[in-house]
Amino acid sequence: MIFREVEDRDLILRARRGSVEAYNLLVSRWEKRIYNYLLRLTGNRDDSMDLSQDVFLKAYQGLGKLEDPAKFGSWLFRIAHNEAYSLLRKPKSEGEPGEPKQAAAGWGTLLPIETSLAVERALGRLTEDQREAVLLKVYQGFKFEEIAEVLDTPVSTVKSRVYTALETLKEILAPVRSTP
Structure with a gap:
């Protein structure tokens, strides 16, 4: 991991005092992770x-209003x-052009395309709650306690969702994993 010259906490304190430069640096540190998370939830690049x-x-x-700068993420x-x-709760108008699900964007460099597509399809078969918990745990690297804060859900529920989802993914992906 690359050493950060200035920690997020310090940037938050500077941004609270009006430093636009400090906030822009925070945005640049977090924008890719936030965008990818939202892309996997919505499946739409523009949204x-x-x-x-x-x-x-x-x-x-x-x-x-952020009480603990250490919990910024x-x-x-x-x-x-x-x-x-x-956004997802809003009804889509019938004539509204939609973009097909593209949540696999960016995975091509990590996995062969076939595996990437299989994982995306498997994630799509999870419940929304399970999928979001897995995305936060596996793809964002959050701890169970952090996921519980994000989802406003007890830690035990988060653990259950993640473990159930991972077991479901194993079952769904077993044929893909055994393919040469």
Whole structure:
């Protein structure tokens, strides 16, 4: 891991005092993770880009309310979670052009394309709650306690969702894994 010259906590304190430069640095550190998380939730690049902007605007406006700067990451993902589910709850108009699910974007460099597509399809078969818990745990590297904060759910429920989802994924992907 690369040593960060200035920690997020210090940037938050500077941003609270009005430093736009400090906040822009925070955004640059977190924007890719937030965008990818939103992309996997919504499956739509345009929606994910718009939501990312909304997340960082709301975070900037609410920075003074953040009680513990050490929890900036989980706080930011909680905002992203809320924004995504607000969008997903809105009914789509019939004539609205949609973009097909593209949640596998960016995985091509990590896995062969066939495996990547199989994993995406398998993730799509999970419940929304399970999928989001797995995305936060596996792809974002959050601890169970952090996921519980993001989802506003007890830690035991988060653990159950992750373990159940991983077992389901193992079953779904078993034929893919055994293919030469």
